Amino acid sequence: MRTRLSFRRALRLAQLLLFTLALMPFAAFPQSTTRQPANTLIKRGDAYLVLAINEGATTQTPLIELVERYTPLAKTIERTLGRPVRIEVFPEIPRFRAELEKERFDLIFGKTVNVLAVAVRDKGFQALVKTKAPYVAGFITVKGSVVQKPGDLRGKVIMMPTGVFTTTLGHATLRDLGILETDVTIRYTRLQEAVAHAVENGMVDVGVVNPTVKKQWEAKGYPILLETKPVPNWSIIASSRLSLADIERLRGTFVDLKSSPEGQQTLKVMNVPEFVPATNTEFVDLLKFIQE
Numbered sequence: 052m053r054t055r056l057s058f059r060r061a062l063r064l065a066q067l068l069l070f071t072l073a074l075m076p077f078a079a080f081p082q083s084t085t086r087q088p089a090n091t092l093i094k095r096g097d098a099y100l101v102l103a104i105n106e107g108a109t110t111q112t113p114l115i116e117l118v119e120r121y122t123p124l125a126k127t128i129e130r131t132l133g134r135p136v137r138i139e140v141f142p143e144i145p146r147f148r149a150e151l152e153k154e155r156f157d158l159i160f161g162k163t164v165n166v167l168a169v170a171v172r173d174k175g176f177q178a179l180v181k182t183k184a185p186y187v188a189g190f191i192t193v194k195g196s197v198v199q200k201p202g203d204l205r206g207k208v209i210m211m212p213t214g215v216f217t218t219t220l221g222h223a224t225l226r227d228l229g230i231l232e233t234d235v236t237i238r239y240t241r242l243q244e245a246v247a248h249a250v251e252n253g254m255v256d257v258g259v260v261n262p263t264v265k266k267q268w269e270a271k272g273y274p275i276l277l278e279t280k281p282v283p284n285w286s287i288i289a290s291s292r293l294s295l296a297d298i299e300r301l302r303g304t305f306v307d308l309k310s311s312p313e314g315q316q317t318l319k320v321m322n323v324p325e326f327v328p329a330t331n332t333e334f335v336d337l338l339k340f341i342q343e
Contacts (some may be wrong), residue, residue, distance in 0.1 A: 098134065099134065099135040099136060099137050100128065100132070100134050100135070100136045100137070100157040100158060101136075101137050101139060101155055101156050101157050101158070102121070102124070102125050102128065102136050102137065102138050102139070102156075102157070102158045102159075102160070103139050103141060103147070103150070103151075103156040103158070103159045103160075103161075104117065104121050104138060104139065104140045104141065104159075104160050104161075105141055105144070105147045105159060105160070105161035105162055105163050105166065105167070106140060106141065106142045106162060112142075114140055114142070117140045117142070118138055118140055120320050120321060121138055121140070121160065121321065122138065123313075123316065123317040123320060124160065124317055124321065125137075125138050127304060127305075127308070127314070127317060128158065128301065128304075131300055131301055131304045132297055132300065132301070136158075139156075144163055144166065144214075147161075147163070147166065148166060151166070151170060151174075154174070154290075156290060157289065157290045157292060157293060158287065158288070158289050158290070158293075158301075159176070159287065159288050159289075160285070160286075160287050160321075161285065161286060161287075161288070162285050163215075163216055164186060164216060164282065164283055164284065164285070164286060164334075164337065165216055165219060165337065165338065165341060165343060167286055167288050167334065168283075168334035168335070168337050168338050168343075169338065169343065170288060171288060171331050171334040171335065172331075172334065172335050172338055175290070175291035176288040176289060176290055176291065177288060177289050177290075177291065177293075177298055177331065178283075178286065178288050178329035178330055178331050178333070178334055179286075179287045179288060179289050179298065179301055179302045179305060179328075179329060180286065180287050180302060180305040180306060180326035180327060180328060180329050181283045181284055181285065181286040181287075181326065181327060181329040182284040182285045182286070182323050182324070182325070182326060182327075183324060183325050183326070183327045184262075184284060184324070185281035185282060185283065185284055186216070186220075186261075186262060186281070186282050186283065186284040187262055187265070187278050187279055187280075187281050187282075188217045188220045188221060188224075188259060188260060188261055188262065188265065188278070188279040189259070189260055189262075189265035189268070189275045189276075189277070189278050189279070190204075190209075190221070190224075190257050190258070190259055190275065190276040190277050190278075191246075191247065191250055191257065191258045191259075191260055191264075191265065191268050191273060191274070191275055191276065192250065192256065192257055192273070192274055192275075192276045193250060193251065193253070193273055193274070194272075194273065194274060196256065196257075196274070196276075197256070198256055198257055198276060199276075200276075201228050201230075201276065201277050202228075204225070204228075204230055204234075204235055204257065204276075205230060205234045205235065206234070206235070207235055207236070207256040207257060208235070208236045208237075208238060208255040208256050208257070209221075209235050209236070209237050209238070209255065209256065209257045209258070209259065210237075210238045210239070210240060210245075210246045210249050210250065210254075210255040210257070210258045210259070211237060211238075211239055211240075211246065211258070211259040212239070212240060212241065212242065212243050212245075212246060212259075212260075212261075213239040213240065213241055215243075215261075216261075217243065217259060217260065217261045218239075218259065219341050219343075220259075220279040220280070220282070220341065221259035221279065222341075223279070223280075223340055223341045223342065224277070224279045224280070226342075227280075238255060243260050243261050243263070243264045244264065246258035246259065246260050246264070247260060247264050247267070247268055251273075257276060262284075265278075280340060282333075282337045282340070283329060283333055283334060283337065285323065286329055286334075287301075287305060287326070287329075288329075289301065302328055305326045306325075306326055306327060306328060308325070308326060309324075309325040309326075
């Protein structure tokens with residue numbers, strides 16, 4: 052009996068050891084996920100680049116799947132610059148902001164565009180590319196709503212998602228319209244979809260939603276009261292540690308992804324139709340608009 056228990060215990064310990072060893076490549080950054088894609092063209096000893104992925108605020112995708120999603124992008128960078136790339140994924144915006152302050156990132160693919168804009172303005176990052184379609188949020192209503200024009204918003208109830216870029220644009224748009232926050236009642240909810248649900252069921256008069264929910268809303272035949280100012284959408288920016296020559300090579304590579312089958316697949320898994328060149332000025336102008 053003692054021998055059997057000892058054998059079982061030894062087997063269990065061995066399994067735990069193997070499991071721990073398997074996780075060791077990911078253990079250096081407990082709040083992120085790292086992976087270094089292989090590339091036979093990279094010389095041993097080359098310093099690796101850190102590619103940070105700012106996935107957004109509400110993703111429910113497991114970290115391992117996110118790493119797999121952006122591995123083709125990392126391999127593209129490796130082939131272009133001849134240096135190894137390590138991926139770090141940050142679904143949570145506060146954690147991403149905190150790590151950004153440590154100035155460890157060489158490249159960032161980000162969906163929280165105002166945070167990227169601050170990195171461009173204040174930390175010397177250079178804008179490389181952005182998705183071709185701009186980010187345009189929308190104020191949604193139902194058919195027959197008493198809110199027919201922007202001026203009708205005064206005295207009404209508006210719902211917005213909590214603490215995301217869409218909300219920032221919503222507040223900036225109200226300000227540009229001359230509508231004070233005291234002129235309306237603003238309610239907040241965590242999920243963008245909950246905003247649309249509340250408007251559809253008459254719980255609020257107007258909702259502010261991101262481009263995806265706005266498109267779904269229009270597909271149902273519902274009206275869009277107004278849209279926010281177009282601003283850069285998902286983007287890639289680079290640290291000033293990269294040379295100007297490397298920055299230009301990367302920009303050209305990202306723009307050309309749409310021109311090859313392999314590049315098209317890289318874009319597809321990222322849910323990006325294509326990249327176009329971006330400039331620092333449009334990110335700085337964005338911050339002026341939202342007053343950050």
